[in-house]
Amino acid sequence: MEPLEEKQEPNLLIDRRKFFKLLGGGLAVAFVLEDIFALAGESVTPTSALPANQVGAWIHISEDGTISVFTGKVEVGQNIRTSLSQLVAEELHVPLDSIKMIMGDTDLVPYDAGTFGSRSTPQMGTQLRKAAATARQALLDMAAKNWKTDSKTLKTEAGFISDSNGKKISFGQLTQGQQIILPIADQVSLSSSKDWKIAGKTIPKVNGRSFITGSHKYVSDMKLPEMLHGKILRAPSYEAKLVDVDLAAAKAMAGVIVVQEGDFVGVAASTVHLAEKALQSIKAKWEESEQPSRSEIFDYLVKNARNGKKEANADIVQSMASAELKHSAKYNIDYIAHVPLEPRAGLAQWTDGKLTVWTGTQRPFGVKQDLVNALNLPPDKVRVIMPDTGSGYGGKHSAEAALEAARLAKAAKKPVKVVWTRKEEFTWAYFRPAGVIEVNAGFKKDGSINAWKFDNYNSGNAGINTQYRIANQQNSYIPSKTPLKQGSYRGLASTANVFARESHIADMARMVDIDQLEFRLKNTDNDRLKAVLTAAAKSFNWSSKPPAGRGYGIACGFEKGGYVATCAEVEVLANKSVKIIRLTEAFECGAIVNPHHLENQILGGIVQGLGGALFEAIDFEKGKILNPSLSAYRVPRFKDMPKIEMVMLNRTDLPSAGAGEAPIVGVAPAIRNAILDATGTGLTVLPLLPTGKLA
Amino acid sequence: MRLNINGKAHEVAVEAGVDLLSVLRDYLDLTGSKYGCGEGSCGACTVHIDGKPVRSCVIPAASVTRKSITTIEGLEVNGSLHTVQQAFLKADPFQCSYCASGMIMSAAALLKTNPSPSEEEIITAMNGNICRCGTYPNIIKAIQLASANK
Numbered sequence: 001m002e003p004l005e006e007k008q009e010p011n012l013l014i015d016r017r018k019f020f021k022l023l024g025g026g027l028a029v030a031f032v033l034e035d036i037f038a039l040a041g042e043s044v045t046p047t048s049a050l051p052a053n054q055v056g057a058w059i060h061i062s063e064d065g066t067i068s069v070f071t072g073k074v075e076v077g078q079n080i081r082t083s084l085s086q087l088v089a090e091e092l093h094v095p096l097d098s099i100k101m102i103m104g105d106t107d108l109v110p111y112d113a114g115t116f117g118s119r120s121t122p123q124m125g126t127q128l129r130k131a132a133a134t135a136r137q138a139l140l141d142m143a144a145k146n147w148k149t150d151s152k153t154l155k156t157e158a159g160f161i162s163d164s165n166g167k168k169i170s171f172g173q174l175t176q177g178q179q180i181i182l183p184i185a186d187q188v189s190l191s192s193s194k195d196w197k198i199a200g201k202t203i204p205k206v207n208g209r210s211f212i213t214g215s216h217k218y219v220s221d222m223k224l225p226e227m228l229h230g231k232i233l234r235a236p237s238y239e240a241k242l243v244d245v246d247l248a249a250a251k252a253m254a255g256v257i258v259v260q261e262g263d264f265v266g267v268a269a270s271t272v273h274l275a276e277k278a279l280q281s282i283k284a285k286w287e288e289s290e291q292p293s294r295s296e297i298f299d300y301l302v303k304n305a306r307n308g309k310k311e312a313n314a315d316i317v318q319s320m321a322s323a324e325l326k327h328s329a330k331y332n333i334d335y336i337a338h339v340p341l342e343p344r345a346g347l348a349q350w351t352d353g354k355l356t357v358w359t360g361t362q363r364p365f366g367v368k369q370d371l372v373n374a375l376n377l378p379p380d381k382v383r384v385i386m387p388d389t390g391s392g393y394g395g396k397h398s399a400e401a402a403l404e405a406a407r408l409a410k411a412a413k414k415p416v417k418v419v420w421t422r423k424e425e426f427t428w429a430y431f432r433p434a435g436v437i438e439v440n441a442g443f444k445k446d447g448s449i450n451a452w453k454f455d456n457y458n459s460g461n462a463g464i465n466t467q468y469r470i471a472n473q474q475n476s477y478i479p480s481k482t483p484l485k486q487g488s489y490r491g492l493a494s495t496a497n498v499f500a501r502e503s504h505i506a507d508m509a510r511m512v513d514i515d516q517l518e519f520r521l522k523n524t525d526n527d528r529l530k531a532v533l534t535a536a537a538k539s540f541n542w543s544s545k546p547p548a549g550r551g552y553g554i555a556c557g558f559e560k561g562g563y564v565a566t567c568a569e570v571e572v573l574a575n576k577s578v579k580i581i582r583l584t585e586a587f588e589c590g591a592i593v594n595p596h597h598l599e600n601q602i603l604g605g606i607v608q609g610l611g612g613a614l615f616e617a618i619d620f621e622k623g624k625i626l627n628p629s630l631s632a633y634r635v636p637r638f639k640d641m642p643k644i645e646m647v648m649l650n651r652t653d654l655p656s657a658g659a660g661e662a663p664i665v666g667v668a669p670a671i672r673n674a675i676l677d678a679t680g681t682g683l684t685v686l687p688l689l690p691t692g693k694l695a
Numbered sequence: 696m697r698l699n700i701n702g703k704a705h706e707v708a709v710e711a712g713v714d715l716l717s718v719l720r721d722y723l724d725l726t727g728s729k730y731g732c733g734e735g736s737c738g739a740c741t742v743h744i745d746g747k748p749v750r751s752c753v754i755p756a757a758s759v760t761r762k763s764i765t766t767i768e769g770l771e772v773n774g775s776l777h778t779v780q781q782a783f784l785k786a787d788p789f790q791c792s793y794c795a796s797g798m799i800m801s802a803a804a805l806l807k808t809n810p811s812p813s814e815e816e817i818i819t820a821m822n823g824n825i826c827r828c829g830t831y832p833n834i835i836k837a838i839q840l841a842s843a844n845k
């Protein structure tokens with residue numbers, strides 16, 4: 001599976017009657033194609049696709065002053081419920097607590113491709129700001145008309161419009177008895193982030209209390225009347241085919257529903273315990289097939305490269321041949337798992353032929369489409385709802401648990417919930433791709449780079465292009481055959497690509513005896529990159545000399561509008577074990593919407609990066625995962641934390657970009673380069689230290 | 696069997712061998728305690744048994760019938776938040792918050808026995824709790840805030 005691309009859903013439906021029936025009267029602002037306003041009639045149904053540069057978003061101001069914001073984006077811990085509320089409150093001039101966010105419900109919100117790629121803030125944030133600004137202007141115009149005055153003499157504050165004499169009316173009162181839909185004005189002027197009062201500030205999670213009291217219902221916590229618990233029969237290894245299955249014992253158990261559709265076999269019962277017992281009673285015969293193991297994976301990926309490696313072009317060959325110095329290396333990157341703390345869960349209910357599924361996914365509309373396809377249903381017969389979920393990190397794009405629950409619920413004629421075990425999550429979800437990256441560089445003694453050839457087998461394209469000034473370069477991604485299911489990950493392939501590139505650059509700097517930081521600054525013209533490098537180095541005190549036995553490393557990258565530089569200090573002990581002493585990361589992604597939540601996301605990226613850098617790796621043999629548990633697959637814990645320092649550069653002159661991805665990329669190469677500095681050894685594998693020690 | 700949870704007696708019909716976490720979540724709808732691993736490795740299911748932090752996913756419900764069990768739902772007293780919850784609400788440490796209940800239960804147990812723990816002591820006491828979103832440094836700060844507010 002390739003990192004997922006955006007697909008455009010053909011229909012964007014706004015049914016005016018339904019909309020106001022649901023919400024009551026008031027003023028709505030939506031992205032709609034303009035010609036629909038020319039249509040007479042009650043029901044407004046634009047059927048053409050949303051232009052690629054637009055995202056769907058609706059804002060509704062009800063008569064009681066509640067502001068409902070509809071977005072297909074979902075909350076997986078990145079705190080966009082809060083940051084998007086802040087942006088709307090800021091533009092609309094309303095108190096933050098008057099805003100209700102309706103997120104990721106495919107029956108209520110406009111189509112959205114999904115919450116990934118750090119696009120929520122730049123795209124959805126901007127769109128919602130425009131919608132809110134459009135609404136505010138419309139309200140001003142309405143009040144001006146009522147009061148027979150010029151709207152420029154009026155002002156909006158905290159949900160009210162007032163004139164200079166102190167006459168006041170609330171937004172809700174103003175819209176009373178009306179049903180107005182307005183298109184989002186593309187040219188509407190937005191507030192300047194320099195003047196922000198609500199946005200740009202540290203505000204705690206808007207629904208924070210529900211989490212610290214345990215009252216928030218994640219999908220795995222949900223319960224419907226008569227609900228059954230589902231369990232699925234799993235194959236003993238990947239690609240195994242079901243040859244024979246004996247369901248008699250399970251079917252004989254009271255209160256147990258058994259479903260078989262091809263290789264899909266599942267049971268549902270009133271308790272998890274009973275469902276498990278029923279599952280255990282099933283005797284299945286599987287035909288297993290030959291599958292590669294981890295010990296051979298890197299050769300396998302190179303051997304099975306689909307299009308073969310591209311030969312160097314003439315310029316590269318020539319500049320490589322004439323280079324004063326050359327450096328070649330091969331970097332091997334293991335598969336790793338997302339391990340969201342909440343495993344996949346789906347709760348399905350069929351009512352009068354319509355399927356409703358609650359599931360934790362970053363792509364509610366994608367999951368809806370998958371259900372429509374798999375179950376052969378008309379799109380209006382499927383609704384997917386996504387409550388705030390126990391994280392994703394790019395790992396919850398797929399529909400497995402939702403579909404399993406839907407199949408069982410259909411047969412059971414009762415709601416069914418399927419919650420994956422940790423082992424299932426480790427085995428049947430998907431992984432960050434493994435990869436092999438070959439890098440060949442030709443450069444001069446003064447540190448300038450003439451030739452660069454970078455070949456990535458299997459792990460992907462993201463972050464493959466360099467930020468360095470290199471006369472001749474060729475970066476290619478060579479898809480291969482993957483024995484494990486692979487997919488999107490935080491930062492996609494850039495964790496791998498940046499690791500290989502920044503490791504290589506550090507080696508080259510060392511070969512010509514130039515400081516790692518200086519070498520990078522010398523070879524880039526990108527001012528935003530230089531700014532984060534300089535900021536990180538300054539805060540880290542890069543120019544100091546590391547104490548004996550220690551080393552410093554630095555790495556940088558850019559991803560999805562975010563620029564990052566990371567410095568690391570490591571200590572190598574006499575027994576060769578390595579301790580990460582501290583990390584300093586500077587990050588810039590335009591104007592900051594909520595400093596605390598941004599810092600949280602950077603921190604999250606750094607800590608997840610630590611796991612992938614140091615010890616996370618999926619071990620597998622002959623189509624079986626060997627470490628499918630949290631006791632066998634090590635993730636970062638409290639004790640693994642070095643001292644972490646974050647420097648956020650606030651560029652109020654630039655649009656806000658997301659922070660879900662870039663912060664992770666610098667961690668592994670910075671640590672690797674610090675080990676290089678301390679020992680002279682340049683590691684070429686990820687994870688760097690699966691045993692905690694250098695070999 | 697009869698379980699004493701959050702100061703209330705609950706009568707539940709449960710097969711032998713079912714773990715306490717499943718009983719809390721599936722039979723009693725006390726879903727504040729979370730499943731993260733089912734093997735005692737992540738701390739998401741932490742509850743207090745007679746005041747001590749315990750991983751409810753690895754103990755049979757039948758083994759605690761005579762004990763006093765407190766879950767995250769029982770930490771609030773008369774609608775007012777426990778000091779640890781107050782501190783966590785204020786410090787806003789989490790991302791997805793799936794680890795929150797377990798973190799708060801472990802932290803509350805720690806502060807009960809050691810009201811002013813050092814950073815080292817916090818790290819040692821909390822090391823069995825995983826936050827996959829990586830908010831550890833924030834959680835340490837929240838615990839320190841709770842400790843200062845005591």
Ligand code: FES
Pocket residue numbers: 729730731732733734735736737738739740741750751752753
């Ligand atoms: S679920 Fe009990 S420790 Fe992980």
Ligand code: FES
Pocket residue numbers: 077341390391789790791792793794795825826827828829830
């Ligand atoms: S905040 Fe997501 S697991 Fe801790």
